[in-house]
Amino acid sequence: MQFVAARSVHWPKIAGRLQFEIDGQNTEGQPVCELSKREEVLTNTSLRTLTTRRDASSGVSAMTLLRADIERNDRQSEDSRTDDMAWIPGGTFRMGSNDHYPEEAPVHRVTVDGFWIDRTPVTNRQFKAFVKATGHTTFAEIVPDPTDYPGALPHMIYAGSLVFEPPSRPVNLRDWSQWWTFMKGADWRHPYGPGSNTNTSDNHPVVHVAFADALAYARWAGKDLPTEAEWEFAARGGLDGAEFAWGDEFTPGGVHLANTWQGEFPRQNLNADGYERISPVTAFPPNGYGVHDMIGNVWEWTTDWYSPKHEADAAKACCIPQNPRGGREEGSYDPRQPNIKIPRKIIKGGSHLCAPNYCRRYRPAARHAEPIDTSTSHLGFRCVVR
Ligand SMILES: [Cu+2]
Numbered sequence: 001m002q003f004v005a006a007r008s009v010h011w012p013k014i015a016g017r018l019q020f021e022i023d024g025q026n027t028e029g030q031p032v033c034e035l036s037k038r039e040e041v042l043t044n045t046s047l048r049t050l051t052t053r054r055d056a057s058s059g060v061s062a063m064t065l066l067r068a069d070i071e072r073n074d075r076q077s078e079d080s081r082t083d084d085m086a087w088i089p090g091g092t093f094r095m096g097s098n099d100h101y102p103e104e105a106p107v108h109r110v111t112v113d114g115f116w117i118d119r120t121p122v123t124n125r126q127f128k129a130f131v132k133a134t135g136h137t138t139f140a141e142i143v144p145d146p147t148d149y150p151g152a153l154p155h156m157i158y159a160g161s162l163v164f165e166p167p168s169r170p171v172n173l174r175d176w177s178q179w180w181t182f183m184k185g186a187d188w189r190h191p192y193g194p195g196s197n198t199n200t201s202d203n204h205p206v207v208h209v210a211f212a213d214a215l216a217y218a219r220w221a222g223k224d225l226p227t228e229a230e231w232e233f234a235a236r237g238g239l240d241g242a243e244f245a246w247g248d249e250f251t252p253g254g255v256h257l258a259n260t261w262q263g264e265f266p267r268q269n270l271n272a273d274g275y276e277r278i279s280p281v282t283a284f285p286p287n288g289y290g291v292h293d294m295i296g297n298v299w300e301w302t303t304d305w306y307s308p309k310h311e312a313d314a315a316k317a318c319c320i321p322q323n324p325r326g327g328r329e330e331g332s333y334d335p336r337q338p339n340i341k342i343p344r345k346i347i348k349g350g351s352h353l354c355a356p357n358y359c360r361r362y363r364p365a366a367r368h369a370e371p372i373d374t375s376t377s378h379l380g381f382r383c384v385v386r
Helices: 001-008 046-054 058-069 072-077 124-134 212-222 228-236
Strands: 084-088 092-096 108-112 115-117 160-164 180-184 299-306 344-348 367-371
Touching: 046 072, 084 228, 084 299, 108 228, 115 228, 124 212, 228 299, 228 344
Parallel strands: none
Antiparallel strands: 084 115, 092 108, 160 180, 299 344, 344 367
């Protein structure tokens, strides 16, 4: 699989107009980009407004509230990694959910060994250190070779990444191209396009990273990316079978415990959680394992190939899958676009764009498919050590 060739997914002229049915459910992160007519870049003024708002320190009371309840794990002081990584003890848990989207079902038991996981998504500061040390160029920064895209019009060939921009008019919720723009010059250093930069957001999760970029970082750091089962086990924070990473109520006592979208997505952003866009990685309280931001803020890459549903629960305890690693690559292609063979990984956790009226994926069981060549303004990652 050539990553560069895979990128043709961004050029709809090749495959014809990339129309597809969303079989009864909306998915905010529809990965395939239809090139937008709008190529305007955010102005400095609007960026300043955004920056001011998202750095406003709210959610503090929520942190204080929950911190008291956090069960600290025993091994924290035993290893130098504990400053930035948490030990996840491993065990057997109920993975998935029968109560939401079909791809999360059925609930089935899975066993994972213990592992370390980053306490937060990888930040801009951390990614900057990686790029400085290795000279790594991310996928979004590479101008495609036109010969890889027969049929693509020259003006459509440019380096860029998918950026969320709220539409100015009412839109059809089934047409995600109304709020996603394949923006020229958008990359991890310029999360909202060329006019933006990450200088003011060192502590925000890095975004606009394709799967290969995340993996390259992990290797450099002597780590790996989590499997879906590991990720979900860690996100549950020891609350087996709970709806959310913090229990069964979305906003206990009216307090937001993750950066999601309040209001009618994608036009009305009520900002009740204190953040209009991405938030600093520790803005919200950690879960029971002392891990921040598993839910909301940005989606996170896992190593597993996507499968449209989970396997059935094992009939006997002896047959519970141990450290499962997902489906087969061939099974991960998007059936709605049979002529595009881009394998897709599972991403987890939902993002700041998940809204009750649109996409309720701010839960540990939720999952979504993302083509390996695709980067966006709401997708990052974190690492594990086994
Ligand atoms: Cu969502």
